[in-house]
Amino acid sequence: MREVELGWGKVLLVKDNGEFHALGHKCPHYGAPLVKGVLSRGRVRCPWHGACFNIGTGDLEDFPGLDSLHKFQVKIEKEKVYVRASKQALQLQRRTKVMAKCISPSAGHSSSTNVLIVGAGAAGLVCAETLRQEGFSDRIVLCTLDRHLPYDRPKLSKSLDAQPEQLALRPKEFFRAYGIEVLTEAQVVTVDVRNKKVVFKDGFKLEYSKLLLAPGSSPKMLSCKGKEVENVFTIRTPEDANRVVRLARGRNAVVVGAGFLGMEVAAYLTEKAHSVSVVELEETPFRRFLGERVGRALMKMFENNRVKFYMQTEVSELRAQEGKLKEVVLKSSKVVRADVCVVGIGAVPATGFLRQSSINLDSRGFIPVNKMMQTNVPGVFAAGDAVTFPLAWRNNRKVNIPHWQMAHAQGRVAAQNMLAQEAEISTVPYLWTAMFGKSLRYAGNRWPGQGRGQVRLGVWLRCVRSAEVELGS
Structure with missing residues (x-):
């Protein structure tokens, strides 16, 4: 695979089994450079989040994302490769599949x-x-x-x-x-x-x-004393997220739960809040998903970014002043100052x-x-x-x-x-997160009955190198 400049933009030129293909060079999902992805069995897979595209058609064949790639005309003459592409397609870098339009509008039978x-x-x-x-x-x-x-x-x-x-x-x-x-x-x-x-x-x-x-x-909610006080949030809507940032700016934030949502929120607030504390029942963050070793390495990365952890404990009381959160009391008897609290303890x-x-x-x-x-x-x-x-x-x-x-x-x-096409679900489960400019990706699913943090064949982890830690598979 090679990125090729065409004047108005770039294309991804692919040679596969002696045949040339030219496609959009960026993943339509988040704009990742596909030249850094993987080419296999007639498909190119995005290096960031795993979206997969057919090199013969440009069609999206595995997710995430909604759009496909443009497919450009390729001609070979005298051992030179010529690619023909429109200016609009080069600049847009995404293609929405042709779709039918509704021929039975709601008027007259809205029920x-x-x-x-x-x-x-x-x-x-x-x-x-x-x-x-x-x-x-x-x-x-x-x-x-x-x-x-x-x-x-x-x-x-x-x-x-x-x-x-x-x-x-x-x-x-x-x-x-x-x-x-x-x-x-x-x-x-x-x-x-x-x-x-x-x-x-x-x-x-x-x-x-x-x-x-x-x-x-x-989202699951806290059931402790004082759960009705103001400035305690779950993150479900843009309005929730925006209010958390406004209230946390220059003040004390507490995050309850050290799963993916909680840790992402904590990472984002470190540059906004005066202090960020994380409360978690487990010994290390992500322990159930990634295991003790990876969890401790990530915890160290957070501590180096001024995040304070209160592990193996939970919230016993939320204390308010004039109806608004002021302190989070833990079962370990610690009292943590808090102007805003984000709860990320799971969902049903x-x-x-x-x-x-x-x-x-x-x-x-x-x-x-x-x-x-x-x-x-x-x-x-x-x-x-x-x-x-x-x-x-x-x-x-x-x-x-x-x-x-x-x-x-x-x-x-x-x-x-x-539509009676008899399709079956077959994709490999995949998730990702990003914290402090580092990415962590997880493919597969933990096998029940194994030790905590152990994973079934097919799982891989990757964290971009930092000064303190490099995580391998």
Whole structure:
């Protein structure tokens, strides 16, 4: 692979089995240079987050991301390679697949839809887009609890200052152009699978032919004394994230939970807050995911950036002054000054509205699906953080993997099976994080029954080298 300058921009020139291909040179997801990625079996994989593109078509074949690459004309004459590309394509560096438009608008039958998607995260949006890409031209309704159109939620904890328009996955015009209706601040309270109908909190009823359940998860809350005081947050919306930054600037911030969300928030606040403290029940951060050795190395990196850790303890009380948080009291008897507190102690599937339906839920509230993302009810599919699905290389054991990339893949598979294409979920789970300018990437899934932090074959870790630590696989 080689980057080639064409005057108005660059292309990625690929020679594979003696054949030349020219493609957009940046990953449409976050702009990574694909020349630093991996070329294998007719695909190029992004070096940052693993998105995968077919070199013959430029099409996106594995996630994350929504768009594909431009494919440019290549001609060989007298042992010279000529690439022909338009100025617009070179500058845009992304291609949205051709999509059908809706030929059955809502006017006149607003109480029914062909496809209803509950949840507008990655799974819901990719499902809607895949349906249009596959030629589906009937009505699609996407509903969300949020007040915003679909946005990049994982970015909230990495960039707390980001505004909703900066996080949007698609502009408003996109949904209008392709007839994907989005109902914001719309809460489904009942699903009647016998009559194929859902009821919203405001009493509105909507019939459907096919249903995708992608409600995501709800954050766990503290249950300690003083939990109702002001300035205690979970990070679920841009408004949450923005308020945390405003309140933490030059003041004392406490983060409860040393998982990915908590540590990302702590890293971001170190340059904003007067002090940042992390409270965690485990001995080291990330211990359940990455193990003791990696956890301690990352903890050292945070300590070198002025983050104070209170490990193997939990919050017993939140103390307020004039109704606003002033101190966090720990079970270890330590008292930590705090003007703002972010809680990141895990999440539960947001599936309470399904408990009175005949859609199966497991003991933890997750929606079990098969490899085709089909629930136990015909015509009802589920995807994203709220599902358990059979993972092929774990002998089809049902797992829950709440990764952004996995939600994309599940949304596409659900859409394909709504159209009777008999697709199966097969992608390798993958997640990433970034803290203090370093990146950590994780592929695979921890095998239950192993020691904490041990991982199943297929996992790899990478942390860009810092002055203190270099992490290998």
